[in-house]
Amino acid sequence: MSEAAMTARRQADGATVMDVRGSLDVTTVDRLRAALLDALHRDRPRVMIVDLTLVTFMDSTGVGLLAGGHQSARDQGTRLVVRNPSDFVHRQLRITGLAALLGLPPAGVAPGWRMGT
Template structure:
């Protein structure tokens, strides 16, 4: 299971795990978008604690979810990123779209 989704009031929490690349990003995108469509959350938390690898496909994933949540006035919080993942996110300037903790 690459993503476990929890919902609390206005928040969808997606706990990601494993390796995020072009191949795995597609099913993550579908699962998270399904939860967004269902709950119209004000906030989306992406928890990277279980993610062992991420390339720029993960950037596309976050940018795409920003678009999905925007109609509901939602914001994105990114949690528990390791050093390698943080480096890729910083390179992309992802901190302009999301709060990176």
């Protein structure tokens, strides 16, 4: 069974950061979706940053979670962006056309590129 955790924290600039750890797959996505939606509705941030630094795997349900989270955020006037995906996850998001929508740089951008909020 896969394990995952998602915790929310507020930044000084008012953005909410969701730190995601583990796998985003069919066994974890419902729990993570609930945490994401709860933070969106509770905090109502201007920007929601989903930090994928510690995500070890993501399947199509994880891609769907990010797409649905983007739509839910947009519906309430929040900009949802993704930060620090692995090369594998970044490639999945590029292939599905979600990378630019989620604030990720195009392929081939030099390391050290920083996303602005």
